[in-house]
Amino acid sequence: MRTRLALAASLLAAVAPTASAATSGDAVLACGRLFDSRSGALLGPHTVVVRGGRIAEVVPGRSPDAAGAIDLSDRTCLPGFTDLHVHMGSQSSPQSYSEGFRLDPVDYAYRSVGYAEKTLSAGFTSVRDLGGEVALHLRDAINQGLVKGPRIFAAGKSIATTGGHADPTNGWNDALSHLVGPPGPTDGVVNSVDDARQAVRQRYKDGSDVIKITATGGVLSYAASGDAPQFTVDEVKAIVDTAKDYGYRVAAHAHGKEGMTRAILGGVTSIEHGTYMDEEVMRLMKARGTWYVPTIYAGRFVAEKAKIDGYFPDVVRPKAARIGALIQDTAGKAYRNGVKIAFGTDMGVGPHGDNAREFLYMVEAGIPAAQALQAATIRAAEVLGVDDQGVLAPGKRADIVALPGDPLADIGNVLKVDFVMKDGVVHREPAR
Structure with missing residues (x-):
């Protein structure tokens, strides 16, 4: 766990959001929950590292050094x-x-x-x-x-x-x-x-x-x-x-x-x-x-x-x-x-x-x-017939959405999507 979180932290240093991050396809997301589309299960906190419009790493937990991450810690992250x-x-x-x-x-x-x-x-x-x-x-x-x-x-x-x-x-x-x-x-x-x-x-x-x-x-x-x-x-x-x-x-x-x-x-x-x-x-x-x-x-x-x-x-x-x-x-x-x-x-x-x-x-x-x-x-x-989307996993397209609440407990939460990333570019963020 520590090794993978350390890797996420090091990647964060390279891709922490800057003025050009919106168009570069690089970002780090701190997700409070993560939907695993392969198993259909809702997992706990995860850090998702995006590089060049692709998912580079999906790490259980939140990197302690992820100060520059997009904070979705109160939200569920899912594949687009x-x-x-x-x-x-x-x-x-x-x-x-x-x-x-x-x-x-x-x-x-x-x-x-x-x-x-x-x-x-x-x-x-x-x-x-x-x-x-x-x-x-x-x-x-x-x-x-x-x-x-x-x-x-x-x-x-x-x-x-x-x-x-x-x-x-x-x-x-x-x-x-x-x-x-x-x-x-x-x-x-x-x-x-x-x-x-x-x-x-x-x-x-x-x-x-x-x-x-x-x-x-x-x-x-x-x-x-x-x-x-x-x-x-x-x-x-x-x-x-x-x-x-x-x-x-x-x-x-x-x-x-x-x-x-x-x-x-x-x-x-x-x-x-x-x-x-x-x-x-x-x-x-x-x-x-x-x-x-x-x-x-x-x-x-x-x-x-x-x-x-x-x-x-x-x-x-x-x-x-x-x-x-x-x-x-x-x-x-x-x-x-x-x-x-x-x-x-x-x-x-x-x-x-x-x-x-x-x-x-x-x-x-x-x-x-x-x-x-x-x-x-x-x-x-x-x-x-494509294999590069639909899953939050390394190598896949960084198509990621987030929403408040647990969609498995209340499917109505899907109507509340307020974060949208496509190919690593953020198109919508929660109002804070």
Whole structure:
């Protein structure tokens, strides 16, 4: 113990915060408690040394010479959270459907800057954006240090079938549809195995990090069905196999059983939403190692908004009322049946920055607080296929958040995050 504390003290001398520490990625954190995402346990005081944006040392106890450390001794330190299902370019409102005809991409881009900063401030240092061309450019701007926001793994345009959940021409009148013409693989709309391959290759050309398909109808799309299957198994396999060529993983939006089954058999990495998942689907997911990202927040949000006249178009409102209310119950059943669960909100449906409320809904569904926190840290990293985040350990990214109280005893404490570090740079500190 003394040797390791001495090492922390010596490292502190080299990295004690200075005027340039905010941008150097060097710091020392004195944490009162530390969440070990590998075991799901809450540990006692630890000193975390950060050098060059990476965690250099995690030492039990507090270094006696850590006078220059950031004092988080009354707080719990955790790995930065990851939300595996967001849409950074938009946010639901009664005007959302008409805005698609009135606003330009640059309008959505400007809005996304504020959404990104809110998300980071809430403790989410990484997100997986599952649909929206703006996210590719927002990702690049964040990586270049031009704007503040989480690390983004972006899908770009979602891949759909004609009339499917991500067909961008749904709801258009005949004149406009004839003027523009039917969308094809370049626009993310496919109707054959060859189209499917081309759509993935186009996403590669666009610079995507992950592939998103809409394996069934959706709640908020301008179409009657929210759960009908929309790909053949062969089409899904073509997407998954082509995605592997580029090192991509595939996430599948799916509400209905048949669409989920086809997506799982086709080899997708994760099922998003999963509303009508039954025990047969759960057994298949366990056999295939498929992840489940419930997005309980979105389900509850749309179910509530469906009660408000005029919030959704008439074709959307009954789907929102029917499907949205079921997701939390499905998540609880999936947990009890041993399905692998990771964290995602579908934020952009609800207001960005409120992502942490998903933790509360997961616990309400019967998922233990420790496993809910793991779902947004180490498990999320597994879904992404990265091994440099989600754990507070030497060599990992210095993505660290802190909050008052014990989140295992009261999961509501996740709403109180007041310290956020991403890649060793402090973006938020407690008011003292």
